[in-house]
Amino acid sequence: MIAIVTDSNAQLPAKLVERYGVEVVPLTVVVDGVEHLEGVDLDADDFYARYASGRPTVSTAQPSPGRFAAAYEAVAERGATEILSVHIGSSVSGTVNSARLATQVSPVPVRIVDTGTASFAVSLCVWEAAEAVGDTVGNVFVVGALDLARAGGRLGGDVATAAASASVPVLTLSGGVMQQVDRCDDLARAAEAMAAFVCAAGPALRVGVGLSDAASLPLVSALEELLGSASEVSELVRYRIGPSVGAHTGPGTVGAMFAPTRGVSRRAPR
Numbered sequence: 277m278i279a280i281v282t283d284s285n286a287q288l289p290a291k292l293v294e295r296y297g298v299e300v301v302p303l304t305v306v307v308d309g310v311e312h313l314e315g316v317d318l319d320a321d322d323f324y325a326r327y328a329s330g331r332p333t334v335s336t337a338q339p340s341p342g343r344f345a346a347a348y349e350a351v352a353e354r355g356a357t358e359i360l361s362v363h364i365g366s367s368v369s370g371t372v373n374s375a376r377l378a379t380q381v382s383p384v385p386v387r388i389v390d391t392g393t394a395s396f397a398v399s400l401c402v403w404e405a406a407e408a409v410g411d412t413v414g415n416v417f418v419v420g421a422l423d424l425a426r427a428g429g430r431l432g433g434d435v436a437t438a439a440a441s442a443s444v445p446v447l448t449l450s451g452g453v454m455q456q457v458d459r460c461d462d463l464a465r466a467a468e469a470m471a472a473f474v475c476a477a478g479p480a481l482r483v484g485v486g487l488s489d490a491a492s493l494p495l496v497s498a499l500e501e502l503l504g505s506a507s508e509v510s511e512l513v514r515y516r517i518g519p520s521v522g523a524h525t526g527p528g529t530v531g532a533m534f535a536p537t538r539g540v541s542r543r544a545p546r
Contacts, residue, residue: 279356281347281386283339283371284314285364285520286398287486289513298402299347303371304337305519314520323519324489327527334523338371344378352383359384362401365392367452368430394449395521396484396533403482404535413535416448416457416473418466418495420488421526428524430454446470463495471502474534478508486531488517495530503532510537 282288284302293300302313307326312318326332348359359382366372372390379386391401393413400413422445425431432455435445444466446458458469474483483503487496496514503509517529 277356278358278360279351279354280402281344281351281359281361281375282398282402283363283375284518285369285371285394286362286402287396287484287515287518287521288399288402289484289515291513292399292403296402299351301339301343301347301375303339303369303520305523306335306337307519308332308334312519314518318519320488320516320518320522323522324527327489334519336369336520336523338369338374341374341377344375345381348378348382348384348386357384359386360389361386362389362391362398364394364398365452366390367392368394395517395531396486396515397449397535399484399515400482400533400535413533414448414474414477415531415533416446416470417486417525417531418444418446418463418470418529419454419525420492420528424524424526425454430524432456446473448473464498467495467498467502470499470530470532471506474503474532475506475508477534477536478506480510480537481508481534482511482513482537483509483532483534484513484515486515486517486521486529486533488522488525488529489527491528492517492530499530499532 281299284300302316305312305314361375363371375388391398397413397415419425432453435456444460445456446466446469447454448457460466460469485500
């Protein structure tokens with residue numbers, strides 16, 4: 277029996293956690309000096325509510341090797357004879373390193389997958405389970421707080437700050453850097469640009485659309501409507517953009533993460 281372990285940055289929806297019996301190891305999110313475990317004592321709604329009264333000071337940290345060791349032991353006790361441990365890319369987090377350290381005390385063999393990506397794109401690798409590799413997934417998103425992304429050092433130089441332009445940059449994360457793929461006049465056109473980017477990678481795509489807070493719902497709804505009727509999309513789910521991602525992107529962020537279903541080759545997005 278092969279068990280799957282991932283980290284909370286994957287933003288894996290509960291229906292997929294239950295479907296595959298995935299063990300999720302939480303990242304630490306520090307809000308105004310107080311540590312929280314993502315998905316344990318701080319969920320997406322609680323996190324974005326902190327922004328209602330001003331901009332909180334937020335940072336994130338990878339799980340400790342001890343947390344991974346506990347997760348590996350837990351799935352082994354449930355009968356796992358092998359573990360596939362699928363995680364946020366080492367280019368953006370130290371999570372993979374913590375997981376690797378924990379393999380030294382795991383009661384069963386562990387295979388670590390460094391997806392090279394983040395957020396629901398990691399969930400897409402989980403979705404593909406043993407065949408998952410990071411370069412089979414794609415992503416496109418709109419960031420609600422570009423200043424947070426720039427402060428984290430992940431924003432490409434071609435992306436203007438919100439203050440410099442009223443337009444909406446449509447981005448993709450590649451090689452640990454947020455790069456611009458389009459710039460739109462409004463959110464309706466941004467939804468169209470995001471849907472086109474996803475569909476260019478078809479056919480037979482599994483797609484997750486990410487909702488951060490209530491302010492992001494109009495764009496999420498528009499994007500889901502476009503993707504739900506697209507022939508290139510075989511399955512569509514919604515996931516929450518939780519604290520470990522939102523700390524670097526802010527309220528108003530919307531993402532679309534996608535991967536081909538098993539046995540279908542992926543075309544490069546335009």
